Amino acid sequence: MTDQGTNKTGFARDDELKREMQGELKASRAVRVEEEMEPQPSGEDQPLAESAPAAAVPAGMTPEGVSLRSDLARHLDRSVYPARRGALLAALHRHQAPDALVDRVSALPSDEVFPNVQAVVQALGYGVEKPRP
Structure with a gap:
């Protein structure tokens, strides 16, 4: 079967490249022999470089609340809403959500209907994002 896309290397070479890169992507240490190929640390007068910049926290929320909202949104489709606790738990199990997230949602009242995340x-018990003035 031929590759009909714009891929210049082909699927077999793509798979080979993925296998070659796995060690570099998962390593928590230097993987290159040549020192000049390694990323350089920040200088003394420079701010520390971060792999992921800190997320902005909206007014009215805490960083933990933002993280929880993000985790819930990642594991719950919009189509589940409006939903009761049972439907939320079923969706979390279907999406293989972490146990800590399932435990938090299982503490919700069973008779209340939730229109959104x-x-x-x-x-x-977390704050909600306040609208901008």
Whole structure:
């Protein structure tokens, strides 16, 4: 079968390149022999370089609340809303959510209907994002 896309190397070479790169992508140490190929640390007068910049925290929320909202949104589709606790738990199990997230959602009241992720976060006792003036 031929490759109909714009791929210049072909699927077999792509798989080979993925296998070659796995060690570099998963390593927590230097993997190159030549020192000049390694990323350089920040200078003395420079701010520390971060692999991922810190996320902005909206007014009215805490960093933990933002993280929880993000985790819930990652594991719950929009199509599940409006939902009760049972539907939320079923969706979390279907998406293989972490146990800590499932435990938090299982503490919600079973008779309340949640229209969106923001309502779930608020019911869990975290602040909600305040609208901008």
